[in-house]
Amino acid sequence: MPRPWVYFFGNGKADGKSDMKNLLGGKGANLAEMNLLGLPVPPGFTITTEVCTAFYQNDKKYPEGLEEEVKQALAQVEAIMGAKFGDAKQPLLLSVRSGARASMPGMMDTILNLGLNDETVKGIIARSGDERFGYDSYRRFIQMYSDVVLDVDREFFEHQIEERKEHKKVRLDTELSAQDWKELVAVFKRHVLQMTGKPFPEDPKDQLWGAVGAVFSSWMNKRAIEYRRINGIPEEWGTAVNVQAMVFGNMGNDCATGVAFTRDPSTGEKRFFGEFLVNAQGEDVVAGIRTPQPINVVGKKHDNSALPSLEEVMPACYRDLVDIYQKLEKHYRDMQDIEFTIEKGKVWMLQTRTGKRTAQAAVKIAADMLAEGLIDRKTAVLRVNPSQLDQLLHPALDPKAKQLVIAKGLPASPGAATGKVVFSAEEAQHQSEKGEKVILVRLETSPEDIHGMHVAEGILTARGGMTSHAAVVARGMGKCCVTGCGDLAISYKERRMSVGEHVIQQGDWLTLNGSTGEVILGKVPTIEPELSGDFGAFMSWVDEFRKLKVRTNADTPHDAKVARRFGAEGIGLCRTEHMFFEGERIDAVREMILADDRKGREKALAKILPMQKGDFKGIFREMKDLPVTIRLLDPPLHEFLPHTDEEIQQVSEKIGLPFERIKKKLEALHEFNPMLGHRGCRLGISYPEIYEMQVRAIMEAACELAKDEGFKIIPEIMIPLVGHVNELAYMRRVTAETCERVLKEKGVQLTYLIGTMIELPRAALTADQVAREADFFSFGTNDLTQTTFGLSRDDAGKFLPAYLEKKILPEDPFVTLDVEGVGTLVKYAVELGRKTKPDLKVGICGEHGGDPRSVEFCHRIHLDYVSCSPYRVPVARLAAAHAALKEKETK
């Protein structure tokens, strides 16, 4: 037997149930389930998503047999309701509601009171004895139907209602009389005739099929298509249509309509929470026409509301509703978002679904439900979405505070920050030394701004995208950042910026919301994240399930400390070049670069050695005995030299070398394509003394801590940008020699590992050879993505957005690992590498290490660990647990 097109529900029976969301949509499946639970639900039927698919495959024609099935289902509804669709005396009215698998804004709005015409309206007036109710329902129907099905702008109708209220000197819709609505109905219908050239459809059957067709058509409207694109919902899913008997919340003061959550969706607190309106229908509650009332006394106190609650005005209905919500929560074992209507003192359920919630609420609800025995640990862990977790780890804006949003940029790094505006890194440092909180505003940032970024509360740039320097660095620091805010007109010289009519001077207060990209005028209080309590407990359950280890990318003891607090199990990437920029050492670094020969370089390097050693000691101490992977110098040397003549002049005076000499060196170091230039291990091969100094610093730090403080450190020394095994073989020899020399000098026994970063396709393709010389691999997926695509991340901002828009690429490959391309290389290299060395340690250390979907991939290909910025560590831990749990499920 072929599957039916139509599924009936009503009177405690249903053809469908809650796990049939694919076929019935979320709304339809849950309407069926609520019927099966014996809850009061108006009867109706669901036209399946397969009809939608057939409709589009067949030139917008309905499949054969649909009409007959609808007729039969409708007859069942009529029997239960004791009314007939289109009947003048006992008319049945219907609601027509769309319902996709996932709730989807952009889909057709619900049409209520369908079946009304000049005849049937008299029928419902006679039955209810309430003329106002009759015409109120009728005018609502005409408004909704015209807007949704006939494409007549809703503004005219609303304007007419407003005029009428003004004329009558009343404020609320409910204060208009039956006569008012009756006259408006006539005005509305005339308007429809004028706009469409056809009279408003009087035949209820035409109305019904018109509405059903509009639902299916809305699946392909612009808003819906856009929403599907952003959220990755396939077009083939289709939408269902729910046709349901009407119940009326607008039949008088013993009627109401409302929405509620079984727990507080913003805090997770266990309290029934919701709003309702007396004598109202449908979307009145959310439309903001009248101020909705709190559902119970607790909510009333919570919101400081003066309005009477449902618990007070309709105590019996409230008790029924409490019974229902408790039953639903027990049944679904999750927080529910419900919609209900009260008709003449009887509660009717119109919808239930899993409630959306903030990250904070998600953690609290998971913890509470576990304690209540509603769910097990595994379910609790799966209840919190890894990408959402990020919200919890950063300060947030106080939701109670007023906000004047003046511009919007990209939400580059989440969290909130408030401070005084400065326009340079120097000023940022200067102000912060005086104890001021600052927001650093730049056109865009560069490595020279790092110190300013470090001390700033938040960073705002006019240019740059989600992977611009500012964005990447800020995320690494866990600092709130808004980029690409094109509305800013910044004048560094005058130390001010303007946004529209607002002019902001240095020192003025500004607030950023890095989670939304909003720029807010003035000072807004922020709330610090809470990492203990439920969150701490939750993260400990997470760790029970994951297989992947999670390390962090950290260049400073401070970052290492933050990451440990977030549960990092080591450092996967410690970049040494950032250390070169700090304070006075940049002078010694420049002296080294400008030296004529090895001897001159060694002299300068000797100055850097104790400083690097100090850095490593600091990091080793923070990480206790956890593994630390240190990457030797990677960027091209010209990055450390001054660039403008002015800067060159300053440096020349400072280190006592002629201007010309520096300028010449700079020209000599110039590269056409620095990304593929003289960097990574190529530096180590040209100037082994640089790497020797760094290795010595690492080993001396480890030995001294072992000797003096009893540490057991296993340093992991990582050689960057290897493409050929011989590069690594050479560097390994130099490195190992230095290691052995230091061990001998210090008289200490200590294990060290020498490995490489796999960030060039050639290294991945010859990983079996490379593994001969490597104790570990760490996939540098940022560069591996650049080199595999042949795509410069710094320049991608110019064309990548268009790629995403035109769906040339499904995703930004610098955010989510390109599994098919780059991922295949990674997988292949892991297999090859382990063929040579079965116990080869393998991890990744690109930005992808903190991206939940990329983490899942790393789990699947059996990496040992992922490494990500400190603030992403909990996200990666949770993503790793989800990956392990989901894998079990599908096995």
Ligand code: ADP
């Ligand atoms: P949405 O998907 O936008 O929530 P719904 O289909 O749930 O749209 O309808 C919106 C509102 O319309 C419901 O919350 C309810 O108040 C009202 N509604 C829908 N169906 C009925 C019905 N059969 N009787 C009374 N009101 C209804």
Ligand code: MG
């Ligand atoms: Mg709804």
Ligand code: MG
């Ligand atoms: Mg690299």
